[in-house]
Amino acid sequence: MLALLLARRGVRVTLLEMHHDFDREFRGDTVHPSTLEILDQIGLASRVHELRHSKVSAPTLLTTRGAFTPFDLSRLKTKYPYILMVHQKDLLALLTEEAKKYEGFQLLMGASVTDLIREEGVVRGVQYQTGGATNELRALLTVGADGRFSRVRHLAGIQPVRTSPPMDVLWFRLPHIPGEDIDAPGGAFGGFARGHILGGFDRHDYWQAAFLITKGSYPSLRAEGISGLRRRIVEIEPRLARHVESLTDWQQVSFLSVESSRCRRWFMPGLLLIGDAAHAMSPVGGVGINYAVQDAVVAANMLAKPLLAGRVTIEQLRAVQYKRQWPVRIIQALQTQIQRRVIANALQAQEQRGLSIPWFVRAFTRIPLLRDLPPRIMALGLVRVRVED
Numbered sequence: 461m462l463a464l465l466l467a468r469r470g471v472r473v474t475l476l477e478m479h480h481d482f483d484r485e486f487r488g489d490t491v492h493p494s495t496l497e498i499l500d501q502i503g504l505a506s507r508v509h510e511l512r513h514s515k516v517s518a519p520t521l522l523t524t525r526g527a528f529t530p531f532d533l534s535r536l537k538t539k540y541p542y543i544l545m546v547h548q549k550d551l552l553a554l555l556t557e558e559a560k561k562y563e564g565f566q567l568l569m570g571a572s573v574t575d576l577i578r579e580e581g582v583v584r585g586v587q588y589q590t591g592g593a594t595n596e597l598r599a600l601l602t603v604g605a606d607g608r609f610s611r612v613r614h615l616a617g618i619q620p621v622r623t624s625p626p627m628d629v630l631w632f633r634l635p636h637i638p639g640e641d642i643d644a645p646g647g648a649f650g651g652f653a654r655g656h657i658l659g660g661f662d663r664h665d666y667w668q669a670a671f672l673i674t675k676g677s678y679p680s681l682r683a684e685g686i687s688g689l690r691r692r693i694v695e696i697e698p699r700l701a702r703h704v705e706s707l708t709d710w711q712q713v714s715f716l717s718v719e720s721s722r723c724r725r726w727f728m729p730g731l732l733l734i735g736d737a738a739h740a741m742s743p744v745g746g747v748g749i750n751y752a753v754q755d756a757v758v759a760a761n762m763l764a765k766p767l768l769a770g771r772v773t774i775e776q777l778r779a780v781q782y783k784r785q786w787p788v789r790i791i792q793a794l795q796t797q798i799q800r801r802v803i804a805n806a807l808q809a810q811e812q813r814g815l816s817i818p819w820f821v822r823a824f825t826r827i828p829l830l831r832d833l834p835p836r837i838m839a840l841g842l843v844r845v846r847v848e849d
């Protein structure tokens with residue numbers, strides 16, 4: 461996104477991607493209204509809606525006291541009052557195709573950054589490997605947008621402060637079974653039993669399911685065999701009895717070690733970190749890609765002119781961090797509260813068979829003025845970010 465926005469402003473950008481394609485299973489497909497509004501500003505919203513997608517606006521949780529809808533995005537004041545579930549590879553293909561229309565944009569696939577070029581304490585570009593050869597790319601500004609295990613961050617010697625939440629997530633697909641399928645009017649379902657939480661999103665051809673487990677319990681779950689996972693899923697949602705027959709091997713299950721972290725400093729002379737490299741977000745609320753996109757927009761807004769002028773100062777890089785770090789901190793604090801008060805309780809309740817929602821959460825979701833505040837922050841961001849031209 462940053463490469464596209466800078467290329468639109470006439471900045472020369474080279475984007476290095478270590479893989480030969482963008483195809484990764486379950487890597488954040490929740491495109492929130494905030495990102496849809498940004499795509500709308502750059503004329504890409506209708507093309508994103510042409511990609512194969514589904515929409516989630518008001519998921520339903522099965523609880524001890526019946527169905528519970530934790531949030532309803534359809535009440536938000538936005539052109540796009542829903543989460544668009546779209547494969548990340550399709551979205552990235554669209555963004556890079558669009559960026560290729562600009563002369564100054566270059567995409568190098570299969571190009572893995574291995575080192576930083578530093579001169580007199582300033583980062584002047586990177587060394588990267590492609591096809592076994594080592595190359596150099598010199599740049600006025602190097603941006604580490606290389607994810608939660610950021611190599612660029614490591615090479616810069618910047619350490620993230622970790623706040624590891626008490627859970628991990630297993631992601632897998634379950635098939636739709638006509639006539640025996642789950643009824644999920646808001647596009648998603650959720651439930652709980654004996655210390656595990658299950659969520660599912662309708663992805664047209666299949667259900668994308670998330671199974672939350674206590675942090676560190678994955679090895680013992682695996683030791684039970686895949687039939688143990690199938691049994692636990694059916695304990696939560698008996699209507700999935702036939703669907704789970706499709707799970708026959710742990711290879712079908714992706715493990716996400718949940719992390720939440722942020723760096724104290726996102727920059728050094730000649731270098732800026734954005735997205736997961738600067739702050740890995742917990743999966744609560746599915747904000748990760750959306751906060752990364754907002755970082756990209758703010759960075760492009762604040763740095764396009766200095767880049768075109770050929771000089772980026774440390775103050776300008778600091779200003780990007782200052783603008784973004786507060787929304788990140790506040791959302792991480794909100795995620796931590798949800799994890800501690802609702803998710804951790806549920807994961808520890810081994811004997812309980814249904815998700816029990818604390819009374820104050822139920823009460824909160826009935827107060828018209830307050831109930832839309834947390835979903836608004838999750839879906840639209842704390843501060844609305846706009847693309848400047």
Ligand SMILES: Cc1cc2nc3c(=O)[nH]c(=O)nc-3n(C[C@H](O)[C@H](O)[C@H](O)COP(=O)(O)OP(=O)(O)OC[C@H]3O[C@@H](n4cnc5c(N)ncnc54)[C@H](O)[C@@H]3O)c2cc1C
Pocket residue numbers: 476477478479486487488489490571572573574605606607608610611612631714715716734735736737741743746747748749750752
């Ligand atoms: C299993 C899983 C499920 C998730 N689910 C959700 C979700 O539902 N919703 C959500 O919003 N977020 C989700 N996230 C988080 C989301 O994927 C991230 O927050 C988001 O992708 C961050 O974007 P980014 O551009 O900062 O980093 P990334 O998307 O991680 O992109 C970094 C890119 O840099 C490349 N790279 C890494 N190292 C190098 C190198 N040395 N040289 C060149 N290229 C390199 C990588 O190949 C990658 O393409 C999930 C994450 C995981 C792991």
